[in-house]
Amino acid sequence: MSQTEREKQIIKMWASESKIDYRKNNMFKDVDTYFTTINTNGISVSEYDFNNIPQLEKLFNELWTIERDDSVPRICAIAAFKERIKYDDMKDMRNKDSDRVLPEFIYNM
Amino acid sequence: MYILGISALYHDSAAALIKDGEILAASQEERYTRIKHDKSFPINAIRYCMNYAKITEKDLEAVVYYDDPIFTIDRFLYNASAAEDCEEALNSAWESLFREKIWVSDLVKKTLGGFGRKGSLLYAKHHMSHAASAFYPSPFEKAAIITLDGVGEWNTTTIGEGNGNRVRLYKKIDYPNSLGLLYSAFTYFCGFRVNYGDYKLMGLAPYGIPRYYELIKDKLIDIKEDGSFRLNMEFFDFQNGKRMTNQKFAELFGGGEARNSNSDITKREMDMASSVQKVVEEVVIKLAKTASEITNQNDNLVMAGGVALNCVANGELVKNRIFKNIWIQPAAGDAGGALGAALLTYYDQFRKKRIVEKNDSQKGSFLGDGFEENEIEDFLKKHGFPYHKFTFNDAFFSEIARNLNEQKVIGLFEGRMEFGPRALGHRSIIADPRSAGMQSHLNKSIKYRESFRPFAPAVLEEDLDKYFEIGINNSYMLFCGKVKGGIDDGEYIQNYLESSNDLIPIINRKRSILPAITHVDNSARIQTVNYIQNPIFYNIIRTFKEKYSCGVVINTSFNVRGEPIVRSIDDAYRCFMETEMDVLVLENYILYKQEQPEWNCERSYYEPD
Numbered sequence: 001m002s003q004t005e006r007e008k009q010i011i012k013m014w015a016s017e018s019k020i021d022y023r024k025n026n027m028f029k030d031v032d033t034y035f036t037t038i039n040t041n042g043i044s045v046s047e048y049d050f051n052n053i054p055q056l057e058k059l060f061n062e063l064w065t066i067e068r069d070d071s072v073p074r075i076c077a078i079a080a081f082k083e084r085i086k087y088d089d090m091k092d093m094r095n096k097d098s099d100r101v102l103p104e105f106i107y108n109m
Numbered sequence: 110m111y112i113l114g115i116s117a118l119y120h121d122s123a124a125a126l127i128k129d130g131e132i133l134a135a136s137q138e139e140r141y142t143r144i145k146h147d148k149s150f151p152i153n154a155i156r157y158c159m160n161y162a163k164i165t166e167k168d169l170e171a172v173v174y175y176d177d178p179i180f181t182i183d184r185f186l187y188n189a190s191a192a193e194d195c196e197e198a199l200n201s202a203w204e205s206l207f208r209e210k211i212w213v214s215d216l217v218k219k220t221l222g223g224f225g226r227k228g229s230l231l232y233a234k235h236h237m238s239h240a241a242s243a244f245y246p247s248p249f250e251k252a253a254i255i256t257l258d259g260v261g262e263w264n265t266t267t268i269g270e271g272n273g274n275r276v277r278l279y280k281k282i283d284y285p286n287s288l289g290l291l292y293s294a295f296t297y298f299c300g301f302r303v304n305y306g307d308y309k310l311m312g313l314a315p316y317g318i319p320r321y322y323e324l325i326k327d328k329l330i331d332i333k334e335d336g337s338f339r340l341n342m343e344f345f346d347f348q349n350g351k352r353m354t355n356q357k358f359a360e361l362f363g364g365g366e367a368r369n370s371n372s373d374i375t376k377r378e379m380d381m382a383s384s385v386q387k388v389v390e391e392v393v394i395k396l397a398k399t400a401s402e403i404t405n406q407n408d409n410l411v412m413a414g415g416v417a418l419n420c421v422a423n424g425e426l427v428k429n430r431i432f433k434n435i436w437i438q439p440a441a442g443d444a445g446g447a448l449g450a451a452l453l454t455y456y457d458q459f460r461k462k463r464i465v466e467k468n469d470s471q472k473g474s475f476l477g478d479g480f481e482e483n484e485i486e487d488f489l490k491k492h493g494f495p496y497h498k499f500t501f502n503d504a505f506f507s508e509i510a511r512n513l514n515e516q517k518v519i520g521l522f523e524g525r526m527e528f529g530p531r532a533l534g535h536r537s538i539i540a541d542p543r544s545a546g547m548q549s550h551l552n553k554s555i556k557y558r559e560s561f562r563p564f565a566p567a568v569l570e571e572d573l574d575k576y577f578e579i580g581i582n583n584s585y586m587l588f589c590g591k592v593k594g595g596i597d598d599g600e601y602i603q604n605y606l607e608s609s610n611d612l613i614p615i616i617n618r619k620r621s622i623l624p625a626i627t628h629v630d631n632s633a634r635i636q637t638v639n640y641i642q643n644p645i646f647y648n649i650i651r652t653f654k655e656k657y658s659c660g661v662v663i664n665t666s667f668n669v670r671g672e673p674i675v676r677s678i679d680d681a682y683r684c685f686m687e688t689e690m691d692v693l694v695l696e697n698y699i700l701y702k703q704e705q706p707e708w709n710c711e712r713s714y715y716e717p718d
Contacts, residue, residue, distance in 0.1 A: 018190035024343040027331035034337035035280040045458040049229040064183040083207040087219045102304040105352040107259045107293045
């Protein structure tokens with residue numbers, strides 16, 4: 001079991017019960033455009049740092065657009081800190097060879 | 110002011126270094142690790158950039174990553190909610206997001222020791238990075254911008270504008286509606302590897318007819334007049350994180366499974382490729398019209414994002430004359446995001462003045478490793494490999510031209526390595542395009558790849574109109590045009606394919622005076638070569654023309670199937686010896702296969718790509 005299994009299960013429960021309005025067929029013949037407007041507020045490059053779970057949770061809360069339960073940002077922040085790797089040397093920064101090859105059947109998103 | 114840009118952890122990891130807005134160095138990690146499209150953190154590419162400029166982290170003003178992982182996690186949560194199989198969707202991306210992407214600053218810090226004077230890592234939005242990579246190096250003071258790819262954070266498509274030192278994006282289309290993912294879905298279903306084989310699908314398209322075009326538009330994608338679109342997710346499976354399409358998609362195209370990569374390519378795949386290619390072209394052209402309207406100009410367009418590497422669609426864009434001038438970032442995929450992020454930071458964030466260069470400021474995209482004469486001679490002497498030393502004079506160029514005329518296949522390794530997926534004469538395999546059998550020979554014995562795949566021509570800029578109908582000079586091989594006086598074999602192919610799936614007789618048909626670079630529909634992906642950007646390659650082609658009356662050569666990347674383009678002298682020699690290449694040019698040293706010592710090939714097969 002991975003060290004973030006609990007967090008994954010919580011997110012899974014949230015996602016499966018999510019009230020996000022989602023339709024498989026979202027094509028509408030009666031609209032003129034699917035474009036939406038970008039509002040960057042003139043910001044092109046972001047600068048942020050986080051050193052603990054509350055800081056990352058705050059960033060998630062500030063920047064995320066998705067509708068979510070209040071607990072989701074905190075759970076994700078916890079998951080991130082639990083998964084964080086302590087790199088002892090440069091070799092650690094490389095994943096196993098098999099992980100470095102891109103997947104065959106799915107776009108890497 | 111030095112700024113380092115980094116792209117990593119998705120596709121084609123890369124690093125790029127700029128100084129006061131000038132592009133100094135840029136390189137892809139795959140060239141060092143020899144893992145094609147390597148997505149791992151680009152330690153080697155970063156080292157190369159820093160060593161090239163002889164600087165340390167203390168000299169950097171800023172380090173900028175080309176994507177914002179906070180927003181990618183946002184999209185990931187949406188995806189998990191939307192997926193039919195929530196668990197599968199979570200599992201497919203969980204570790205990558207929470208272990209790597211959100212901690213990219215740790216990777217930077219471990220590699221560099223810090224983040225430059227800024228003190229923390231900067232994050233550019235993915236499509237802003239693409240947009241910046243397209244606009245800032247372009248020769249335009251002002252231009253409309255289109256970015257198109259699979260997905261970056263939330264966005265898949267944007268339209269914007271560059272003006273002076275600013276880039277602004279105005280319109281967007283968000284995930285899961287993605288032209289890149291639509292194309293990847295067809296890539297997958299036609300039996301090519303996603304993330305690797307999109308260009309194969311493009312090469313296959315001319316063998317087919319677009320008989321599914323209306324079906325795709327009716328069922329899979331709704332395209333509005335302004336080029337905006339949505340996918341019908343009833344037919345796709347990529348949200349679950351395992352594969353691109355589902356059973357319903359298969360049924361739409363006559364049922365059965367997606368083609369297995371080892372099985373024969375059938376008429377169905379050819380027609381699917383042709384159909385989706387036509388859809389892509391329609392969207393790109395409509396988007397360009399909208400970009401022209403939004404920016405209220407029709408002078409200049411710049412593009413980036415993986416879809417901008419679709420040179421057939423780009424050629425159609427030229428034909429439609431929506432814009433007078435088009436410039437596309439040669440490293441249009443994620444690698445170029447490293448460059449865009451660095452340039453965006455310098456110009457847009459730090460508000461630095463931009464000086465537009467007449468041609469462009471991409472430096473021919475020759476931004477990677479180069480090797481000195483003494484390094485090459487040391488290598489050859491150390492290993493005892495026989496060579497002939499020349500200077501870059503007429504005798505040298507004549508010797509190469511003579512070998513080309515004698516139907517020899519030549520590995521050309523010269524100058525700094527190209528940044529981006531195309532070999533442009535510095536890490537290229539070149540040959541005579543007049544030979545009808547050369548395409549098959551190169552595919553079978555040199556590149557070890559599928560027989561249907563075409564080769565590209567490199568032509569002297571001044572001879573472009575003599576050989577091709579294209580209407581645009583492009584040093585980066587990003588546009589397709591027609592071969593003058595050639596034959597479109599479309600009708601012949603359709604009749605032929607009624608009775609056979611063997612493509613070799615089609616490939617070997619002589620369609621023009623340059624059969625080896627003339628695709629079955631009489632098209633070619635053309636590279637124009639000028640002396641200023643590419644003097645050695647220019648002189649090779651010029652001499653070939655003067656001595657043998659042909660101002661065009663075949664130019665294909667110096668690698669074999671499944672392997673990245675060669676970077677080092679060692680890579681080049683190894684590739685030379687493990688294929689049926691006849692001649693190797695290492696800068697001003699020429700090596701002949703028959704003079705080389707026996708080589709024990711370490712590879713008995715080549716990885717599929």
